[in-house]
Amino acid sequence: MPELPEVESFSRRLRPELVGRTFTDAQVFWPRTVATGADVLCRELPGRGIERVGRRGKFLVFELRGGAAVLLHLRMTGRLEVVPAGDVPGRFTRVAFGLDDGRVLCFDDARKFGRVYLVPDVELVTGALGPEPLDDGFTVQAFARSLAQRARRLKPLLLDQTFLAGLGNIYVDESLHLAGLHPLRRADTLAAAEVARQHPAIRKTLNAAIERNGTSIDWAYPGGGYQLRLRVYDRAGLPCRRCGTLIERTVVGQRGTYYCPRCQRAESEEVRGKHD
DNA sequence: CTAAAATCCTGGTGGC
DNA sequence: TGCCACCAGGATTTTA
Numbered sequence: 572m573p574e575l576p577e578v579e580s581f582s583r584r585l586r587p588e589l590v591g592r593t594f595t596d597a598q599v600f601w602p603r604t605v606a607t608g609a610d611v612l613c614r615e616l617p618g619r620g621i622e623r624v625g626r627r628g629k630f631l632v633f634e635l636r637g638g639a640a641v642l643l644h645l646r647m648t649g650r651l652e653v654v655p656a657g658d659v660p661g662r663f664t665r666v667a668f669g670l671d672d673g674r675v676l677c678f679d680d681a682r683k684f685g686r687v688y689l690v691p692d693v694e695l696v697t698g699a700l701g702p703e704p705l706d707d708g709f710t711v712q713a714f715a716r717s718l719a720q721r722a723r724r725l726k727p728l729l730l731d732q733t734f735l736a737g738l739g740n741i742y743v744d745e746s747l748h749l750a751g752l753h754p755l756r757r758a759d760t761l762a763a764a765e766v767a768r769q770h771p772a773i774r775k776t777l778n779a780a781i782e783r784n785g786t787s788i789d790w791a792y793p794g795g796g797y798q799l800r801l802r803v804y805d806r807a808g809l810p811c812r813r814c815g816t817l818i819e820r821t822v823v824g825q826r827g828t829y830y831c832p833r834c835q836r837a838e839s840e841e842v843r844g845k846h847d
Numbered sequence: 848c849t850a851a852a853a854t855c856c857t858g859g860t861g862g863c
Numbered sequence: 864t865g866c867c868a869c870c871a872g873g874a875t876t877t878t879a
Contacts, residue, residue, distance in 0.1 A: 572872065603855090629873080646873055647856085682856045684873070723849065732874080740872070824850075826872070 573645040575704070575737030576780035576797070578626050581651055586624040588653050589633065589676070593620045595669035604665040604678070606686040615689060616641075616668070627697045628736030634693070642688040642696045643678060649685030652677050700736040704773050709735075711770040718758040718766060726754035727824040729773075738773070741786055741804045744829050746772040748803045753835045754821075754828050803829040 573581075597616045599609040620636035631651070633641040643651070648663075659667045659675050666687055668676040678687060688696050702709045717735075721728055728734055729743045738746070747754055750772035752765060761769070780786060783796035786804075802812055806829060807820035816833040 574873095644873085647871080648858090680856095681858065682872090684856065686874095721848090727850080730873085825852080827870095 572647060572739050572741060573649065573785070574629060574739035574742050575626075575777055576742070577785035578629050578631055578645065578737075579781050580784045581645075582624055582626045582631055585631075585651060585653070585676075589621045589624050589670075591621065593618065593671040595671055597669070598659070598667040599665070600660055600667070601665040601680075601683055604680065604683065604685060604687055605689075607688045607690060612666075612687065612689045615639075627693070628700045628703070628732055629739070630697055632693055632697075639689065639691050640693045642690065642693065644686045644688075645680070646682075646684035646686070648682045649678065649680040652679065699733050701732060701734045703736055704738070705777060711767055714770050715761075715763065715766045718761055721758040723758055724755045724823065725752060725758055725769075726826065726828055728758050730824070730826065735773075737777070740826050740828075741801070742773075742776050742780065744804050745802055746776045748829075748831060748835060749776060751834050753837045754823050754830055755837060803831060805829065 594616045595618075597612045599605055599613060602609040605612050619639065621633050622636050623632075623634040625632045625634070629644060631643045631645070633643075635641065643649070645651075653670070653674050653676050656669075656673050656675055659677060661677060661679055663679040663681045664677050665680050665683065665685070666678040668678070670676060678685065690696055702713070718728075721734070723731075725747060726743060729738050729746075730740065744754070746769065750765070750768040752761075752769055779800065780797040783800070786797040786801070803818050806818045809818055810816065811818055811831040811834060814831065814833050816831055818829055819832050821828050821830075
């Protein structure tokens with residue numbers, strides 16, 4: 572699943588290929604992929620120059636000359652590749668963006684969940700997103716304040732893009748294990764010391780994954796190296812790398828959830844202390 | 848407010 | 864070897 576590190580990897584890979592180029596056309600092979608209208612994209616895109624390539628949360632952002640922007644969300648199986656003219660379309664190509672050097676940027680997406688947006692302002696798509704976990708503005712103090720206002724369990728809360736942008740199923744589980752917190756803990760019950768573990772755990776997990784070009788989960792995302800470092804995700808029945816206890820899998824909010832029952836206790840440390 | 852369920856999709860997997 | 868039911872899962876929408 573492309574999450575922040577995978578999208579960041581796509582952004583860095585595509586930036587030198589795309590910045591300074593101009594779109595010549597757009598071919599749409601699966602209209603629903605274009606959330607803002609396939610006909611509008613085909614009509615409005617030709618002639619638009621690409622000024623910047625970046626990322627916001629899990630969105631890839633192409634800022635266009637004149638202020639408009641193309642955003643892409645890869646969802647489950649979306650991927651991007653620049654190919655020579657004539658290679659299009661592939662079996663899973665949903666949208667093909669022609670470039671002025673003759674090559675083609677392909678948006679491939681086997682499961683058709685991915686989306687493309689053409690908007691006059693990036694904020695129209697990203698406006699409701701929560702803070703960027705790797706930005707300087709995302710401090711442990713700000714994180715503590717947000718958590719204290721929520722009664723939700725940590726797992727679904729951290730997956731909520733309006734709470735924090737960029738985490739998905741893999742990196743939520745990974746960061747919770749690194750911090751030693753149970754996925755069902757209510758956010759507003761965390762002690763200051765626990766918040767102080769979760770905040771850097773998120774950053775360390777994301778940065779380590781970015782360094783390795785993300786996680787290659789299956790056939791959809793070859794090339795990433797982080798799957799060799801996974802602590803709990805998809806490791807049910809295997810020993811915890813920290814304590815050796817077997818990793819367990821449950822379902823939380825309809826998501827497969829992996830955790831170490833010893834390193835990530837359900838109760839807060841304060842409550843646990845009274846039992847001991 | 849929180850949570851659960853349904854929806855969109857199809858390649859891969861496990862069972863027989 | 865072939866067939867098929869079933870699963871994964873990000874985000875949104877609906878229902879409790």
